[in-house]
Amino acid sequence: MPKPAYHILVCTNQRPPGHPRGSCGETGANAVLEKLGMGIEQKGLFEKAILSTSSCLGPCSMGPMVIVYPDGVWYNKVTPADVDEILDQHIGQGKTVERLVMPDAVWG
Numbered sequence: 697m698p699k700p701a702y703h704i705l706v707c708t709n710q711r712p713p714g715h716p717r718g719s720c721g722e723t724g725a726n727a728v729l730e731k732l733g734m735g736i737e738q739k740g741l742f743e744k745a746i747l748s749t750s751s752c753l754g755p756c757s758m759g760p761m762v763i764v765y766p767d768g769v770w771y772n773k774v775t776p777a778d779v780d781e782i783l784d785q786h787i788g789q790g791k792t793v794e795r796l797v798m799p800d801a802v803w804g
């Protein structure tokens with residue numbers, strides 16, 4: 697198996713309902729993870745991208761968070777409906793899905 701060009705990280709951290717920081721798990725990260733996994737398989741992207749879960753990445757209120765390396769692109773508020781676009785445009789064509797990029801202002 698060749699080394700994949702992309703590594704996709706999905707924060708699946710789960711905090712209890714009502715926790716002040718919220719969590720990606722609470723806002724649907726597992727459904728995004730499942731759709732990414734199925735999409736990689738269905739689109740034959742095994743040799744192009746590897747998928748991993750992550751614990752908290754920091755900007756919890758912006759989740760579900762998905763990061764694509766080596767580009768260092770942080771996607772926020774990702775839903776299962778966004779997954780095909782990430783796989784087809786970013787992984788398939790190397791083009792960032794600008795509408796999903798987390799604003800730099802979140803970092804303060």
Ligand code: FES
Binds near residue numbers: 709720751752
């Ligand atoms: S819980 Fe996902 S970024 Fe903190």
